[in-house]
Amino acid sequence: MTDTDPACSIETKALTKKFGAFCALDHLDLQIPHQCIFGLLGPNGAGKSTIIKILTTLLDATSGSASVAGFDVASQAIEVRRRIGYVPQMLSADGALTATENLVLSASLYGLRGAEREARIHEALAFSGLESVASHLVKTYSGGMIRRLEIAQATMHRPEVLFLDEPTIGLDPVARRTVWERLLELKASTGMTILLTTHDMEEADYLCDQLAILHQGRLAVVGSPTDLKRRLGPEASLSDVFVAHSGVVLEQGGHYREVRETRGTAQRLG
Amino acid sequence: MKTFVYATVAVAQAEILKLMRDPTELLSRAIQPLLWLAVFGQVFSKVRGIPTGNLSYLDFMAPGILAQSILFSAIFYGIAIIWERDLGIVHKLLVTPAPRTALVLGKAVAAGLRGLVQAVVVYLVALGLNVGIRWDLWAMVSVALAVFLGSCIFATFSLVIACVVKTRERFMGIGQVLTMPLFFASNAIYPIELMPGWLKAIAIVNPLTYLVDALRDTMIVGGHGMYPLAMSFGVMTAVFLLLLAIASRLYPGLIR
Numbered sequence: 001m002t003d004t005d006p007a008c009s010i011e012t013k014a015l016t017k018k019f020g021a022f023c024a025l026d027h028l029d030l031q032i033p034h035q036c037i038f039g040l041l042g043p044n045g046a047g048k049s050t051i052i053k054i055l056t057t058l059l060d061a062t063s064g065s066a067s068v069a070g071f072d073v074a075s076q077a078i079e080v081r082r083r084i085g086y087v088p089q090m091l092s093a094d095g096a097l098t099a100t101e102n103l104v105l106s107a108s109l110y111g112l113r114g115a116e117r118e119a120r121i122h123e124a125l126a127f128s129g130l131e132s133v134a135s136h137l138v139k140t141y142s143g144g145m146i147r148r149l150e151i152a153q154a155t156m157h158r159p160e161v162l163f164l165d166e167p168t169i170g171l172d173p174v175a176r177r178t179v180w181e182r183l184l185e186l187k188a189s190t191g192m193t194i195l196l197t198t199h200d201m202e203e204a205d206y207l208c209d210q211l212a213i214l215h216q217g218r219l220a221v222v223g224s225p226t227d228l229k230r231r232l233g234p235e236a237s238l239s240d241v242f243v244a245h246s247g248v249v250l251e252q253g254g255h256y257r258e259v260r261e262t263r264g265t266a267q268r269l270g
Numbered sequence: 271m272k273t274f275v276y277a278t279v280a281v282a283q284a285e286i287l288k289l290m291r292d293p294t295e296l297l298s299r300a301i302q303p304l305l306w307l308a309v310f311g312q313v314f315s316k317v318r319g320i321p322t323g324n325l326s327y328l329d330f331m332a333p334g335i336l337a338q339s340i341l342f343s344a345i346f347y348g349i350a351i352i353w354e355r356d357l358g359i360v361h362k363l364l365v366t367p368a369p370r371t372a373l374v375l376g377k378a379v380a381a382g383l384r385g386l387v388q389a390v391v392v393y394l395v396a397l398g399l400n401v402g403i404r405w406d407l408w409a410m411v412s413v414a415l416a417v418f419l420g421s422c423i424f425a426t427f428s429l430v431i432a433c434v435v436k437t438r439e440r441f442m443g444i445g446q447v448l449t450m451p452l453f454f455a456s457n458a459i460y461p462i463e464l465m466p467g468w469l470k471a472i473a474i475v476n477p478l479t480y481l482v483d484a485l486r487d488t489m490i491v492g493g494h495g496m497y498p499l500a501m502s503f504g505v506m507t508a509v510f511l512l513l514l515a516i517a518s519r520l521y522p523g524l525i526r
Contacts, residue, residue: 056365058525081367090358096288108280109366111273137291153362 144175281376334458348432385421
């Protein structure tokens with residue numbers, strides 16, 4: 001275990017990531033308490049996906065430190081991986097496999113075996129509401145079903161922290177609401193800490209206990225949705241808060257690769 | 271160790287399930303060996319310009335065509351890995367505590383099993399053309415091992431290329447550039463002794479040469495390899511282990 005705040009599931013200290021001359025994260029200090037749904041907001045290119053990639057051990061930081069569930073992401077990566085679940089923005093469930101086969105693969109990679117694995121798969125199918133279609137290929141599923149399956153895959157090993165990168169992108173309102181309900185249910189039943197990125201203000205307002213708005217790799221503001229709105233004015237919406245703190249101008253639309261990935265995901269889900 | 275084995279088996283199992291659901295690729299890959307053996311092989315048998323010892327030219331080239339079929343199929347394995355990266359599947363695999371080497375080995379094992387299915391297809395074609403195939407158990411097991419190992423080598427090599435070039439467009443270019451030189455700079459369709467010195471030097475460091483040599487030794491009645499069988503298998507194993515180590519190191523970089 002590292003020297004971290006015991007009240008926090010996630011902590012970063014002066015976390016910095018540079019890609020050549022571009023600084024994606026600039027000395028970021030962030031504390032996310034246990035059992036919190038924490039939302040990261042920000043325009044494309046603000047550093048949201050970069051911070052998730054570092055915290056999930058997919059990317060090395062240039063400098064600074066980060067810990068998840070009490071373990072350093074750089075020096076104790078395996079311990080971190082044992083304690084996290086991750087739902088990428090892209091569709092990560094394998095369309096050429098059934099839901100059960102996708103769950104078997106995830107369970108096996110997390111070291112679940114035998115009767116325990118079978119029980120967790122059963123549990124995951126029930127949680128995602130996919131029992132009746134468990135033997136169907138995932139490519140025949142709707143976007144909402146795939147997202148529910150992915151959340152079940154990412155949580156079947158009972159992680160302490162769950163990361164979701166734009167979990168409801170491309171989903172219709174009903175599917176989006178179902179995903180929200182599943183996440184709230186997870187938090188209530190397991191006490192899991194959830195870190196998600198989103199562009200959806202309604203989602204952030206509905207789901208998140210705490211929010212941070214990133215702007216050019218720095219934290220522009222942190223607080224609860226209610227608090228952030230109150231600070232801006234009595235009639236302020238979360239969109240107003242976002243515009244006020246993210247410094248978005250019309251010319252900024254994110255990098256080509258991010259926009260391509262986002263549109264690709266939305267197209268496949270749609 | 272148990273974790274490593276379970277993770278490898280889990281990845282390989284998922285790949286095999288996908289292969290079983292869509293065998294069209296395997297069938298389409300059968301066309302090329304059929305053409306090489308039935309057209310090229312039969313015509314060149316008449317020419318008698320290539321010294322093949324006591325073997326007919328068709329018998330001589332059949333192991334080479336099996337090796338070629340494995341190379342051509344496995345060398346494009348990296349495309350699937352890039353596709354999986356674009357879908358987010360690689361991201362999900364990499365956040366699990368499973369050892370990276372197990373993730374790569376699982377893919378290689380699946381490619382090895384796919385190679386065995388291709389070998390059956392080439393055997394059927396060869397049978398139809400009266401190629402003198404050895405059916406004894408030792409020969410069959412040796413061929414199966416060589417095919418498995420050869421597929422693992424070229425699939426892992428392909429994964430290494432995918433991790434370096436990172437895009438499908440670049441990969442297709444590199445894949446096309448690599449396959450034919452690997453094939454022609456080997457003993458697949460002519461003996462190494464016929465090659466000029468510079469080509470012989472390339473052929474000796476080309477793993478395809480050792481695969482063909484092992485197959486020629488074990489697949490064909492009266493066939494003899496240039497190298498002892500143990501040496502061919504030793505070289506192939508060493509090459510595979512080296513590629514596995516490189517691929518395991520590079521695989522996480524695919525998503526950056």
